[in-house]
């Protein structure tokens with residue numbers, strides 16, 4: 001069964017030089033996806049030298065062009081908000097620029113000893129870098145994001161540091177962060193949010209089955225699939241194992257195939 005890809009980056013994202021909205025539409029049609037959502041980065045931090053926030057008006061115009069070119073494809077507009085709780089004004093400006101159908105809330109960065117560090121750089125830190133402490137900080141920040149009430153719908157890649165876990169470190173275990181993740185899931189469920197299962201372009205399910213069980217236990221109702229593709233070739237990558245995992249956790253497809261899966 002095919003599901004919508006709710007998390008795709010295009011050339012409107014600073015970190016997707018190979019992204020292409022048009023090629024992504026063609027790929028989605030080839031795959032037979034019921035829908036694709038373009039959720040480019042609305043980042044307000046500057047951690048990477050070439051980092052910039054999506055030009056939301058240009059992006060929305062490009063979505064409209066693709067809807068005209070590919071009338072047979074359901075194209076959802078969207079955005080991936082980075083650390084929206086640090087930037088309420090900037091977030092509001094993005095969200096009021098036009099209709100956005102998929103709004104993801106993401107933490108990428110944490111403050112460590114006064115410096116801003118993207119968790120994708122955790123494995124490239126100096127020797128002696130305490131990745132566990134950094135990951136505890138990461139989850140603290142995710143909880144703050146959920147609790148501070150910025151209007152995002154989907155909690156994206158909840159255990160993002162897992163993707164960048166250094167080889168040679170003691171392995172990442174969900175249980176080591178259980179208390180924090182359960183608190184986040186509780187807050188997300190109470191505020192009616194959707195948990196994303198991010199397939200990391202086919203590499204790793206983020207989060208995995210243990211966290212999905214905690215999501216159910218917290219009263220979580222809905223799950224979204226997202227590949228986080230930054231390249232049309234990666235659209236819907238890893239969706240088959242993700243679907244099996246979500247199904248075995250007790251979530252079912254909605255009647256409308258473009259909708260989230262629910263319990």
Ligand SMILES: [Zn+2]
Nearest residue numbers: 080106156157
């Ligand atoms: Zn992200």
Ligand SMILES: [Zn+2]
Nearest residue numbers: 007009080228
């Ligand atoms: Zn993303």
